[in-house]
Amino acid sequence: MTTVSLEAPPPPAPHLEHHFADAGQQKSAAKLGMWIFLATEVLFFGGLFMAYGALRYLYPGTFTAAHRFLSVPMGGLNTVVLITSSLTMALAVRSAQVGDRKMLPRMLVATLLLACVFLAVKYVEYHHKFELGLLPGRYYHSEIAIAGLPHVFFGVYFVMTGLHAVHVIAGIGVIGWILLRSRQGAYSQAYHTPVENVGLYWHLVDLVWIFLFPLLYLVK
Protein backbone atom coordinates (compact mmCIF):
# COMPACT_ATOMS: atom_id res chain seq x y z
CA MET A 1 0.00 0.00 0.00
CA THR A 2 1.38 3.46 -0.86
CA THR A 3 1.53 6.10 1.88
CA VAL A 4 -0.45 9.31 1.48
CA SER A 5 1.57 11.74 -0.61
CA LEU A 6 1.09 15.35 -1.58
CA GLU A 7 2.65 14.75 -5.01
CA ALA A 8 0.49 14.63 -8.11
CA PRO A 9 -0.55 11.06 -9.02
CA PRO A 10 1.46 9.48 -11.85
CA PRO A 11 0.03 10.27 -15.29
CA PRO A 12 -2.10 7.44 -16.62
CA ALA A 13 -0.53 5.16 -19.19
CA PRO A 14 -0.66 6.78 -22.65
CA HIS A 15 -2.97 4.13 -24.02
CA LEU A 16 -5.53 4.48 -21.23
CA GLU A 17 -8.76 6.06 -22.41
CA HIS A 18 -10.31 8.55 -20.00
CA HIS A 19 -13.57 6.65 -19.56
CA PHE A 20 -11.88 3.63 -18.01
CA ALA A 21 -10.86 3.50 -14.36
CA ASP A 22 -7.58 1.74 -15.13
CA ALA A 23 -5.76 -0.26 -17.78
CA GLY A 24 -7.00 -3.57 -16.40
CA GLN A 25 -10.62 -2.56 -16.78
CA GLN A 26 -9.95 -1.23 -20.28
CA LYS A 27 -8.39 -4.51 -21.32
CA SER A 28 -11.21 -6.59 -19.81
CA ALA A 29 -13.75 -4.47 -21.65
CA ALA A 30 -11.90 -4.83 -24.96
CA LYS A 31 -11.67 -8.58 -24.60
CA LEU A 32 -15.31 -8.92 -23.63
CA GLY A 33 -16.24 -6.89 -26.68
CA MET A 34 -14.27 -9.20 -28.93
CA TRP A 35 -15.83 -12.31 -27.37
CA ILE A 36 -19.29 -10.86 -27.96
CA PHE A 37 -18.34 -10.25 -31.58
CA LEU A 38 -17.12 -13.85 -31.83
CA ALA A 39 -20.47 -15.01 -30.46
CA THR A 40 -22.15 -13.19 -33.36
CA GLU A 41 -19.73 -14.85 -35.78
CA VAL A 42 -20.63 -18.27 -34.38
CA LEU A 43 -24.28 -17.58 -35.11
CA PHE A 44 -23.41 -16.06 -38.50
CA PHE A 45 -21.69 -19.23 -39.66
CA GLY A 46 -24.19 -21.25 -37.69
CA GLY A 47 -26.89 -20.22 -40.14
CA LEU A 48 -24.87 -21.70 -42.97
CA PHE A 49 -24.12 -24.86 -41.04
CA MET A 50 -27.86 -25.18 -40.47
CA ALA A 51 -28.43 -24.84 -44.22
CA TYR A 52 -25.88 -27.61 -44.72
CA GLY A 53 -27.65 -29.77 -42.16
CA ALA A 54 -31.11 -29.19 -43.60
CA LEU A 55 -30.09 -29.74 -47.25
CA ARG A 56 -28.04 -32.78 -46.36
CA TYR A 57 -31.02 -34.22 -44.50
CA LEU A 58 -33.28 -33.64 -47.49
CA TYR A 59 -30.86 -34.68 -50.25
CA PRO A 60 -28.38 -37.17 -48.76
CA GLY A 61 -27.64 -38.82 -52.10
CA THR A 62 -26.55 -35.50 -53.59
CA PHE A 63 -24.01 -34.90 -50.85
CA THR A 64 -22.62 -38.43 -51.10
CA ALA A 65 -22.19 -38.13 -54.85
CA ALA A 66 -20.95 -34.55 -55.16
CA HIS A 67 -18.52 -34.36 -52.25
CA ARG A 68 -16.17 -36.73 -54.08
CA PHE A 69 -15.19 -33.86 -56.32
CA LEU A 70 -13.53 -32.10 -53.39
CA SER A 71 -9.86 -32.84 -52.90
CA VAL A 72 -9.26 -34.33 -49.46
CA PRO A 73 -5.47 -33.84 -49.66
CA MET A 74 -5.96 -30.14 -50.40
CA GLY A 75 -8.58 -29.74 -47.70
CA GLY A 76 -6.36 -31.61 -45.26
CA LEU A 77 -3.38 -29.47 -46.20
CA ASN A 78 -5.43 -26.33 -45.61
CA THR A 79 -6.51 -27.67 -42.23
CA VAL A 80 -2.88 -28.17 -41.21
CA VAL A 81 -2.00 -24.74 -42.59
CA LEU A 82 -4.68 -23.02 -40.53
CA ILE A 83 -3.92 -24.95 -37.36
CA THR A 84 -0.25 -23.99 -37.75
CA SER A 85 -1.24 -20.37 -38.31
CA SER A 86 -3.20 -20.54 -35.05
CA LEU A 87 -0.04 -21.74 -33.32
CA THR A 88 2.07 -18.90 -34.73
CA MET A 89 -0.68 -16.42 -33.81
CA ALA A 90 -0.82 -17.75 -30.23
CA LEU A 91 2.97 -17.49 -30.05
CA ALA A 92 2.76 -13.93 -31.37
CA VAL A 93 0.36 -13.03 -28.56
CA ARG A 94 2.67 -14.72 -26.09
CA SER A 95 5.64 -12.70 -27.36
CA ALA A 96 3.65 -9.54 -26.78
CA GLN A 97 2.73 -10.73 -23.28
CA VAL A 98 6.38 -11.22 -22.31
CA GLY A 99 7.54 -8.11 -24.15
CA ASP A 100 9.58 -9.95 -26.78
CA ARG A 101 9.66 -7.22 -29.42
CA LYS A 102 11.63 -9.25 -31.93
CA MET A 103 9.53 -12.39 -31.88
CA LEU A 104 6.18 -10.61 -32.17
CA PRO A 105 6.55 -9.36 -35.77
CA ARG A 106 8.21 -12.63 -36.78
CA MET A 107 5.28 -14.70 -35.56
CA LEU A 108 2.83 -12.30 -37.19
CA VAL A 109 4.66 -12.61 -40.50
CA ALA A 110 4.54 -16.41 -40.18
CA THR A 111 0.78 -16.23 -39.55
CA LEU A 112 0.32 -13.96 -42.55
CA LEU A 113 2.28 -16.24 -44.85
CA LEU A 114 0.30 -19.28 -43.76
CA ALA A 115 -2.95 -17.38 -44.35
CA CYS A 116 -1.77 -16.61 -47.88
CA VAL A 117 -0.90 -20.27 -48.44
CA PHE A 118 -4.45 -21.14 -47.40
CA LEU A 119 -5.88 -18.73 -49.98
CA ALA A 120 -3.54 -20.05 -52.66
CA VAL A 121 -4.71 -23.62 -52.08
CA LYS A 122 -8.33 -22.42 -52.13
CA TYR A 123 -7.65 -20.65 -55.42
CA VAL A 124 -6.34 -23.87 -56.95
CA GLU A 125 -9.41 -25.76 -55.71
CA TYR A 126 -11.85 -23.14 -57.00
CA HIS A 127 -10.08 -22.91 -60.34
CA HIS A 128 -10.40 -26.67 -60.80
CA LYS A 129 -14.12 -26.46 -60.11
CA PHE A 130 -14.65 -23.53 -62.46
CA GLU A 131 -12.95 -25.51 -65.21
CA LEU A 132 -15.26 -28.47 -64.69
CA GLY A 133 -18.33 -26.28 -64.46
CA LEU A 134 -19.01 -27.34 -60.89
CA LEU A 135 -20.51 -24.03 -59.90
CA PRO A 136 -23.16 -23.03 -57.40
CA GLY A 137 -26.88 -22.95 -58.11
CA ARG A 138 -27.92 -21.69 -61.52
CA TYR A 139 -24.31 -21.30 -62.69
CA TYR A 140 -23.77 -25.06 -62.60
CA HIS A 141 -23.02 -26.37 -66.08
CA SER A 142 -20.93 -29.47 -65.71
CA GLU A 143 -21.21 -32.43 -68.09
CA ILE A 144 -20.07 -34.83 -65.39
CA ALA A 145 -22.89 -37.07 -64.28
CA ILE A 146 -23.47 -36.50 -60.59
CA ALA A 147 -26.48 -38.04 -58.90
CA GLY A 148 -29.13 -35.84 -57.33
CA LEU A 149 -28.88 -32.04 -57.28
CA PRO A 150 -25.15 -31.21 -57.55
CA HIS A 151 -25.85 -27.49 -58.01
CA VAL A 152 -27.28 -27.51 -54.49
CA PHE A 153 -24.16 -29.13 -53.04
CA PHE A 154 -21.86 -26.70 -54.82
CA GLY A 155 -24.06 -23.83 -53.71
CA VAL A 156 -23.45 -24.89 -50.12
CA TYR A 157 -19.76 -25.51 -50.80
CA PHE A 158 -19.02 -22.16 -52.43
CA VAL A 159 -21.06 -20.06 -50.00
CA MET A 160 -19.57 -21.68 -46.90
CA THR A 161 -15.94 -21.78 -48.04
CA GLY A 162 -16.38 -18.43 -49.79
CA LEU A 163 -17.61 -16.67 -46.68
CA HIS A 164 -14.82 -18.35 -44.74
CA ALA A 165 -12.27 -17.14 -47.32
CA VAL A 166 -13.65 -13.59 -46.98
CA HIS A 167 -12.93 -13.91 -43.26
CA VAL A 168 -9.40 -15.10 -44.03
CA ILE A 169 -8.86 -12.08 -46.27
CA ALA A 170 -10.15 -9.75 -43.55
CA GLY A 171 -7.85 -11.56 -41.12
CA ILE A 172 -4.89 -10.92 -43.41
CA GLY A 173 -5.84 -7.26 -43.37
CA VAL A 174 -5.98 -6.91 -39.58
CA ILE A 175 -2.91 -9.07 -38.99
CA GLY A 176 -1.07 -6.88 -41.51
CA TRP A 177 -2.16 -3.82 -39.57
CA ILE A 178 -1.00 -5.30 -36.25
CA LEU A 179 2.29 -6.23 -37.89
CA LEU A 180 2.79 -2.67 -39.07
CA ARG A 181 1.97 -1.27 -35.63
CA SER A 182 4.25 -3.77 -33.90
CA ARG A 183 7.12 -2.67 -36.14
CA GLN A 184 6.38 0.90 -35.03
CA GLY A 185 6.81 -0.24 -31.43
CA ALA A 186 3.18 0.29 -30.48
CA TYR A 187 2.95 -2.87 -28.38
CA SER A 188 4.62 -3.72 -25.10
CA GLN A 189 4.21 -5.99 -22.14
CA ALA A 190 1.99 -3.29 -20.62
CA TYR A 191 -0.21 -2.80 -23.65
CA HIS A 192 -0.88 -5.38 -26.39
CA THR A 193 -4.65 -5.73 -26.33
CA PRO A 194 -5.07 -5.34 -30.13
CA VAL A 195 -2.70 -8.25 -30.68
CA GLU A 196 -4.75 -10.44 -28.34
CA ASN A 197 -8.03 -9.46 -29.94
CA VAL A 198 -6.79 -10.04 -33.49
CA GLY A 199 -5.54 -13.38 -32.22
CA LEU A 200 -9.00 -14.28 -30.94
CA TYR A 201 -10.52 -13.41 -34.32
CA TRP A 202 -7.97 -15.50 -36.15
CA HIS A 203 -8.58 -18.52 -33.92
CA LEU A 204 -12.26 -18.30 -34.72
CA VAL A 205 -11.48 -18.41 -38.45
CA ASP A 206 -9.50 -21.58 -37.71
CA LEU A 207 -12.36 -23.01 -35.64
CA VAL A 208 -14.86 -22.55 -38.46
CA TRP A 209 -12.58 -24.42 -40.85
CA ILE A 210 -12.10 -27.23 -38.29
CA PHE A 211 -15.80 -27.94 -38.71
CA LEU A 212 -16.08 -27.10 -42.41
CA PHE A 213 -13.38 -29.56 -43.47
CA PRO A 214 -14.96 -32.80 -42.21
CA LEU A 215 -18.52 -31.78 -43.12
CA LEU A 216 -17.75 -30.82 -46.71
CA TYR A 217 -14.78 -33.01 -47.59
CA LEU A 218 -14.96 -36.14 -45.48
CA VAL A 219 -18.47 -37.18 -44.48
CA LYS A 220 -20.05 -39.36 -47.12
Added chain:
Amino acid sequence: MAHEMTESKEHVLPVATYLKVYGALIVLTYITVQVSLLDLASAAIYVAMAVAAIKAVLVIAYFMHLKFDDRVNAFVFLSSLLFLGIFFALTMIDLGSRDSVVDEEGNFALRDSNAAASAMPAPAPQPSASAKP
Protein backbone atom coordinates in the same frame (compact mmCIF):
# COMPACT_ATOMS: atom_id res chain seq x y z
CA MET B 1 3.23 1.25 -10.86
CA ALA B 2 0.49 2.34 -8.48
CA HIS B 3 -2.17 0.86 -10.74
CA GLU B 4 -0.81 -2.69 -10.43
CA MET B 5 -3.54 -3.75 -8.00
CA THR B 6 -6.31 -3.45 -10.55
CA GLU B 7 -4.34 -4.65 -13.59
CA SER B 8 -5.82 -7.82 -14.98
CA LYS B 9 -3.56 -10.73 -14.14
CA GLU B 10 -1.54 -11.67 -17.19
CA HIS B 11 -1.45 -15.43 -17.40
CA VAL B 12 1.40 -16.47 -19.70
CA LEU B 13 1.50 -20.05 -20.89
CA PRO B 14 4.85 -21.72 -21.56
CA VAL B 15 5.77 -22.28 -25.21
CA ALA B 16 5.78 -26.02 -24.52
CA THR B 17 2.06 -25.91 -23.73
CA TYR B 18 1.28 -24.32 -27.09
CA LEU B 19 3.42 -26.88 -28.88
CA LYS B 20 1.70 -29.77 -27.11
CA VAL B 21 -1.74 -28.44 -28.03
CA TYR B 22 -0.53 -28.01 -31.62
CA GLY B 23 0.71 -31.60 -31.68
CA ALA B 24 -2.63 -32.85 -30.38
CA LEU B 25 -4.49 -30.85 -33.04
CA ILE B 26 -2.37 -32.33 -35.83
CA VAL B 27 -2.86 -35.86 -34.49
CA LEU B 28 -6.62 -35.29 -34.24
CA THR B 29 -6.69 -34.00 -37.82
CA TYR B 30 -4.95 -37.16 -38.96
CA ILE B 31 -7.46 -39.24 -36.97
CA THR B 32 -10.35 -37.35 -38.56
CA VAL B 33 -9.14 -38.21 -42.04
CA GLN B 34 -8.36 -41.84 -41.20
CA VAL B 35 -11.72 -42.42 -39.52
CA SER B 36 -13.50 -40.99 -42.55
CA LEU B 37 -11.97 -43.74 -44.66
CA LEU B 38 -13.64 -46.40 -42.52
CA ASP B 39 -17.20 -47.26 -43.35
CA LEU B 40 -19.22 -46.06 -40.40
CA ALA B 41 -22.46 -45.34 -42.28
CA SER B 42 -24.70 -42.98 -40.32
CA ALA B 43 -22.31 -42.79 -37.35
CA ALA B 44 -19.63 -41.16 -39.50
CA ILE B 45 -20.92 -37.62 -39.14
CA TYR B 46 -21.25 -37.91 -35.36
CA VAL B 47 -17.73 -39.28 -34.98
CA ALA B 48 -16.36 -36.53 -37.24
CA MET B 49 -18.18 -33.86 -35.25
CA ALA B 50 -17.00 -35.35 -31.95
CA VAL B 51 -13.35 -35.18 -33.08
CA ALA B 52 -13.90 -31.65 -34.40
CA ALA B 53 -15.41 -30.69 -31.04
CA ILE B 54 -12.33 -31.96 -29.19
CA LYS B 55 -10.11 -29.90 -31.51
CA ALA B 56 -12.35 -26.89 -30.94
CA VAL B 57 -12.13 -27.24 -27.15
CA LEU B 58 -8.31 -27.31 -27.39
CA VAL B 59 -8.19 -24.20 -29.57
CA ILE B 60 -10.69 -22.34 -27.41
CA ALA B 61 -9.23 -23.28 -24.02
CA TYR B 62 -5.53 -22.85 -24.81
CA PHE B 63 -4.93 -20.86 -27.99
CA MET B 64 -7.77 -18.48 -27.16
CA HIS B 65 -6.86 -18.65 -23.48
CA LEU B 66 -10.44 -19.07 -22.34
CA LYS B 67 -9.47 -21.56 -19.65
CA PHE B 68 -7.45 -18.88 -17.87
CA ASP B 69 -9.56 -15.87 -18.69
CA ASP B 70 -12.29 -13.93 -16.96
CA ARG B 71 -15.29 -16.25 -16.63
CA VAL B 72 -17.66 -13.80 -18.30
CA ASN B 73 -15.93 -14.37 -21.67
CA ALA B 74 -16.56 -18.10 -21.40
CA PHE B 75 -20.16 -17.40 -20.48
CA VAL B 76 -20.65 -15.24 -23.57
CA PHE B 77 -19.14 -17.85 -25.86
CA LEU B 78 -20.97 -20.79 -24.34
CA SER B 79 -24.27 -18.98 -24.58
CA SER B 80 -23.73 -18.54 -28.32
CA LEU B 81 -23.30 -22.31 -28.55
CA LEU B 82 -26.44 -22.79 -26.51
CA PHE B 83 -28.50 -20.69 -28.91
CA LEU B 84 -26.91 -22.40 -31.88
CA GLY B 85 -27.92 -25.70 -30.33
CA ILE B 86 -31.51 -24.55 -29.90
CA PHE B 87 -31.52 -23.37 -33.52
CA PHE B 88 -30.24 -26.73 -34.80
CA ALA B 89 -32.48 -28.80 -32.55
CA LEU B 90 -35.75 -27.06 -33.38
CA THR B 91 -35.01 -26.94 -37.11
CA MET B 92 -34.09 -30.60 -37.30
CA ILE B 93 -37.11 -31.59 -35.22
CA ASP B 94 -39.24 -29.68 -37.70
CA LEU B 95 -37.63 -31.31 -40.72
CA GLY B 96 -37.67 -34.73 -39.15
CA SER B 97 -41.38 -34.59 -38.41
CA ARG B 98 -42.48 -33.33 -41.82
CA ASP B 99 -43.57 -36.87 -42.74
CA SER B 100 -46.39 -36.80 -40.27
CA VAL B 101 -47.86 -33.52 -41.43
CA VAL B 102 -47.11 -33.43 -45.15
CA ASP B 103 -48.45 -35.75 -47.85
CA GLU B 104 -46.64 -37.00 -51.00
CA GLU B 105 -47.17 -33.80 -52.97
CA GLY B 106 -45.81 -31.70 -50.14
CA ASN B 107 -49.20 -30.40 -49.10
CA PHE B 108 -50.06 -29.89 -45.48
CA ALA B 109 -52.27 -32.77 -44.41
CA LEU B 110 -52.34 -34.18 -40.91
CA ARG B 111 -51.94 -37.91 -40.82
CA ASP B 112 -51.32 -40.36 -38.01
CA SER B 113 -47.71 -41.36 -37.32
CA ASN B 114 -48.22 -44.97 -38.49
CA ALA B 115 -48.49 -43.84 -42.08
CA ALA B 116 -45.33 -41.68 -41.85
CA ALA B 117 -43.00 -44.68 -42.14
CA SER B 118 -44.19 -45.52 -45.64
CA ALA B 119 -43.73 -42.04 -47.14
CA MET B 120 -40.51 -40.45 -48.44
CA PRO B 121 -39.65 -37.16 -46.81
CA ALA B 122 -41.35 -34.55 -48.97
CA PRO B 123 -39.37 -31.33 -49.40
CA ALA B 124 -41.13 -28.12 -50.50
CA PRO B 125 -42.24 -28.40 -54.15
CA GLN B 126 -39.39 -27.42 -56.48
CA PRO B 127 -40.15 -24.60 -58.94
CA SER B 128 -37.76 -25.86 -61.65
CA ALA B 129 -34.87 -27.76 -60.15
CA SER B 130 -33.13 -28.20 -63.49
CA ALA B 131 -30.70 -25.40 -64.25
CA LYS B 132 -29.35 -26.89 -67.43
CA PRO B 133 -28.94 -24.22 -70.11
